Amino acid sequence: MKDYNCKNQCTWCDGCGNYGILTAIKRALIELGLAPHQVLICFDVGCHGNMSDTLVGYRFHGLHGRVISLSAGAALANPDVPVIAFGGDGACFSEGVGHLVHAIRSNYNMTFILHNNGNYGLTTGQASSLTPRGEKMDMAPLGTVEEPLNSMDFVFSLNPSFVARGFNGNISQLTNILKSAIYHQGFSYVDVLQACPTYNKFVSHEYLLEKCYECEPMNFETARKAAVDTSEKIATGVLYQDKTRPTFLDQLEARKGIDSRLVDEVKKVDVSALLAKFS
Numbered sequence: 177m178k179d180y181n182c183k184n185q186c187t188w189c190d191g192c193g194n195y196g197i198l199t200a201i202k203r204a205l206i207e208l209g210l211a212p213h214q215v216l217i218c219f220d221v222g223c224h225g226n227m228s229d230t231l232v233g234y235r236f237h238g239l240h241g242r243v244i245s246l247s248a249g250a251a252l253a254n255p256d257v258p259v260i261a262f263g264g265d266g267a268c269f270s271e272g273v274g275h276l277v278h279a280i281r282s283n284y285n286m287t288f289i290l291h292n293n294g295n296y297g298l299t300t301g302q303a304s305s306l307t308p309r310g311e312k313m314d315m316a317p318l319g320t321v322e323e324p325l326n327s328m329d330f331v332f333s334l335n336p337s338f339v340a341r342g343f344n345g346n347i348s349q350l351t352n353i354l355k356s357a358i359y360h361q362g363f364s365y366v367d368v369l370q371a372c373p374t375y376n377k378f379v380s381h382e383y384l385l386e387k388c389y390e391c392e393p394m395n396f397e398t399a400r401k402a403a404v405d406t407s408e409k410i411a412t413g414v415l416y417q418d419k420t421r422p423t424f425l426d427q428l429e430a431r432k433g434i435d436s437r438l439v440d441e442v443k444k445v446d447v448s449a450l451l452a453k454f455s
């Protein structure tokens with residue numbers, strides 16, 4: 177674990193669910209035999225993004241809502257390096273949602289881990305598109321008036337190749353989920369229910385421990401039903417996986433029979449003549 181530990185101090189609130197997710201990702205990487213120099217870890221903007229200060233490795237902290245697109249680019253450029261992207265529900269289900277749509281349907285070979293805490297924690301508790309209607313938030317003290325997006329129904333509507341759900345209170349299960357997600361060839365969507373005791377008063381650690389139960393992978397329709405219906409209990413585990421689906425890169429005719437990587441094919445081009453023409 178020490179290989180992945182950074183000496184920077186964690187700035188998360190006491191009791192934040194991010195601590196459990198940080199432990200699980202470190203364990204997953206170690207159990208997969210991946211050293212910090214063998215993996216690319218990308219972060220969106222949000223409380224979870226502060227993990228980029230506390231986890232050793234090749235790290236890229238991108239713009240708000242853009243972590244999936246930058247990670248997909250890296251995964252296409254060098255498929256030899258596993259790419260893991262972390263994002264929050266605030267960024268990835270608002271301005272970043274278009275990137276999520278196309279990453280799922282393209283089946284880029286990368287792992288996306290959603291820190292689903294039901295609000296914008298970093299900017300002090302505004303409602304996200306996953307906050308339940310009527311919840312009293314900092315910027316909506318009388319209760320939110322908008323219908324929440326059903327993230328699991330949305331993801332399943334895009335015909336994903338891998339969908340999992342975990343929560344920060346079961347680190348051993350989450351470690352196994354993350355290992356399966358990183359190992360999967362294609363776009364792995366991992367929804368991690370994360371307690372935010374500072375701003376989210378409707379999903380506590382106790383609530384998650386009581387509601388979550390473990391499942392085995394299911395067929396598409398059963399998994400979708402189990403993932404969407406959280407009224408009584410919340411299904412967790414690798415819910416659905418299609419191991420036969422080719423990745424985006426595997427399907428490109430133009431790349432067939434080519435052994436080099438895009439990252440090796442970048443060349444310096446002299447544009448001075450072009451610049452001179454228009455100067």
Ligand code: SF4
Pocket residue numbers: 187188189191192193194223224293297298371372373374375
């Ligand atoms: Fe964690 Fe919430 Fe504090 Fe952010 S605001 S560090 S998500 S507890």
